Amino acid sequence: MITPEALDVSRETFARLEAYAALLEKWNPKINLVSRESLGDLWVRHIQDSAQLYALAPNPCKIWADLGSGGGFPGLVIAIMALEHGTPAEVILVESDQRKATFLRTVIRELSLPARVICDRIERIPPLNADVLSARALADLTALLGFAAQHLAPDGTALFPKGVQWEKELQAAQSQWNFTYHVDKSLTETGPVILSVKGVSRV
């Protein structure tokens, strides 16, 4: 079992993460928020994997938008950490699936999190002008940069966890988008990385 120290969070934040995990385990059989096989490793595969993004974001920041939040990774984990630190001021979770959006709203309400849900498609909503944009397991980098061009503030940072094929995705994306990037190795797995991206514009 993972500890508050391993996640670098207080006992209060850890207790909120436990409450979130309990809700997720309760809802998962009905709406498949995470795969059944990864549920056994929820704390490392999903919670710690999401929590590591927090330290890579500019601090303080106002709006953090998480696209395709699903069961709340990383958006709800970030909102739980924001409750303790006061930053980001607001997390916006964009999720087009009604049942998942209902789950996200339930966790937000039960834990009084500084977050809200937009239940719609990313492509259809007005620009979010986010200081930080995250998207985990949503699309390839070329598509994600299109979302960043739409929803990131001019000086904002996008954080994209990527698997072992990240260099190939980067090469493909560079033929369509201009951007600067920084690579951090994932703390939870060997091979995957987190790309921090800024200054996205069309080639």
Ligand SMILES: C[S@@+](CC[C@H](N)C(=O)[O-])C[C@H]1O[C@@H](n2cnc3c(N)ncnc32)[C@H](O)[C@@H]1O
């Ligand atoms: C593979 S899941 C990943 C969920 C979560 N980010 C995670 O890492 O566990 C992708 C989620 O994005 C949502 N999604 C996919 N395309 C979307 C779009 N265009 N607009 C809004 N949500 C979308 C899906 O409904 C799904 O819940």
